Amino acid sequence: MKQFVNYLTRELQLSEEKSEIIEYGLFSLLYSWLSIFTALVLGALFGLWQETIAIMFMVMLYRKVSGGAHIGTPLGCLITGTAAILLLASFTSVFGPKLAGNLIFAILSLAITFIIAYIWVPADVPQKPITDPQQIKKLRALSFCLILAWGLAGIFLFWRSQQFAYYYFAGNLGLLWQSFLLTPPGYSFTAYLDRFFVKK
């Protein structure tokens, strides 16, 4: 990847600053797609690809606007993120048929997500600090809009079909997992996992 960035820098005579930006963009693109691909392939292998998609969609979408705890290495992130999504997908397949139509669970999930968002969003990390008040305001607004939109989608889905309620349940698990990563225990959890991935 670095070789490709160096090639671009040389051919286009880019400044060091622009080269860094392109490297960041390339890593972002490749790594995000690798995470999605890995989770989908493993989800398909376990017969849980639909649940995986629902959970991953909500986690990544909400994470983009809310932030949260991170793992220290790309490999650690790939392993932990994929494992978490597959575990949630398994949980969905076991408990989804019983709990998917449960309105109380749906309302409780949204309430917990909202409360955590109110207290901790956006949750930043030293590698990507969020200090600009305008950006904080924007990310908070986007987070609450997303939660509200998800809540409205839930009302529509429950009204329309129980089948969709199963995937809505999966999405709610994704929201709850991401909400956990916004909290101090979430940060402590990822710091604990870092011990296995970050060499000291």
Add this chain to the structure above:
Amino acid sequence: MKRKLLALIAALLAFVAFSGAASACWGTLYQPELPKALRKK
């Protein structure tokens, strides 16, 4: 032609980088350090 293609790729990657910088994080559990040029003051 080659130069135009490379410039287009570089522009797309820069767009990805800037749009990523505007969000709270990438969307995965890993977050590399943001380049100084992308940090908001």
